[in-house]
Amino acid sequence: MKRHEVSKCLLCNNPIDESVTWITLLSNQFPRTICSHCEDKFEPYPAEPIDKTVISLYKYNEQMKDYLHRYKFMHDVLLAKVFRHQIHQHLAKKEATIVPIPMHPEKLKERTFAHVDELLKQANIIYEHYLIKITTETQGGKTREQRINARQIFALKENQNPAGKEFILVDDIYTTGTTINQAKKILLDAKAKSVTAFTLIRR
């Protein structure tokens, strides 16, 4: 994903009129990839969540639905750049090990990219895989009950020892919490010191 830096909004294709100010220059921010009109349509998730162990940045509104569709299902990998600044701000200074929720290898081949890893890469966040996905089924098509009663969906990755370490799990979207909870359990069962979670979106 090299090539040219972005001059037109990645979502609506209108020109991005970013005036480079001293602040943007000195604070070393990522250049914008979407226009302010598109940005305003994303709705932040309230900063004070009930469950403090999961931090989420945005609500799942129409704009986000559209974004996720284009990124994950239309496979527009470039859109991994859209939230790089926000993700960087939240995770760059964290001491804990960043662990993306993994994809099943078959699913990965189908999608051709790991959408969570890609979000982190674009935000310059170092991450490490501790888990592997052992089922190919997706959470999307299930009822709430089915999801909660689901079989184990993850296993510990070979040669990784989480004992005594702190972790932040990262996923694109938090729906019922099954995914995060299952992943968390694997790490805690292997004696991880603490596990919290960060997701881009929360429904």
Added chain:
Amino acid sequence: MNFKLSKTRKPHKLSYKGIIIEPQIRDFFAGRIWTRYNTPFPQSKVDTYILRNYFTTKKGITIRTKVLIFQRTHFTCNRCQNKIQQEFVQYTCAKCEKECVYCRHCLNMGRVTSCTDLISWIGAKPLTHKKHLLDWNGTFTEAQKEAATQLVSSIKQKRNHLNHAVCGAGKTEILFPAVHYALNRGLRVCIATPRTDVVLELFPRFQKVFPKTNIHALYGKAPKQTGFAQLVISTTHQLFRFENAFDVIIVDEADAFPYTYDQALQKAVHKVKKQDAPVALVTATPSPQILAKQKKEKWGYSFIPKRYHGHPLPIPRYESLWSYDKAIQKGRIPRKLREWTNEKLSNQEPFLIFFPTIQLMEQAIPLFQQLDERILSVHAEDTDRKEKVMKLRNEQILGLLTTTILERGITIKNVQVAVVGAESKIFTSSALIQISGRVGRNAAFPKGDIVFFHHGITAEMDEARNEIFRLNKEGFGKNETP
């Protein structure tokens, strides 16, 4: 080969190479270019046809390495012909475990990458019919008749054609004889337009007058349509999915803002037409480039300066509306605009008010709704666009505020039109001519008000008005110019 054919032996054992072609596969793929793994048919079936050479395959993206001072790769999308390098994205593909490339230009039709194949049908051609019925009993004006005849003649000669017809000249009807002629020769015809609205307007009209013809309407999110369509009405965007398919192409509203008959569109048309297929452009506002091309390449040409009902085009009038944007931002409709709106409301005349930006329009709409709550606003991304226009047409609402999105392809009886901020850059002379062309289209209401509210008169405004004067002069001679 030393075996004998005997009657007892089943013939299909011999013809192991052939398969019976399913008509729905042939009819679907004929003239199309499609991604191999994303068809409406079972993959095993498609793979079998490919194996038996009923398709040719090529890579989704061609990668060329140019060696200048340093090495540089250059990409071309084989579906949409895009060559704009910024619209290609290189990334590490998990399927191939190497760098692959995809095209963003046509992404919304399903991603095309350097590691996906595109397939084109080379098997037997679908059966075309030669008995199409033109069920239309309207009458042509002299000018329409002449233009229609000229268009048929160009298509007979396989010559390109420019049909320049003023807004409200009845240019769709002019196409009927030419389309009928081509269909009856067994030719495949495409009517392409940059706008979905125009496809939606043309489709039912053609269905009605060609009741025996299978017609497909193609636009984003169009419903699935079956069989082989000898007549295709498509947005220019959807043309990406065809290749070497059509014997005749008509580009309607060739210069519809924000599209011009530009390089990209010309390339798309070139790709989907058969080699010697004629292209006819239909427009109310031909650009100087198109006019020059028509002369240079000796295309056929027809010109209709008069509306079908024989009345002249309404001439826009100017009204100053100083600092209208500041007034609206302060929550106030400028006096002249308010009075204009109130007048239309009390006369019960439907009206359109054009705004230069969505932002300004959104600030204005609550103010207008205080005058009358039956006023709505529409813009390009509005999902209820169709419904809102219908409401205006059915007199359920009295007025619509709009961005330039409604400048063409909409016809509302007795509509009155105002442009707010006519000096804005977005209102080019051709946009203003089109907007003015909304007024007085109905024979029962051939007149109507078209007013340019402005903060200073621009050259584009004058150009639009002069062109309308000129067209009226062409149509009616000096003395009759209003």
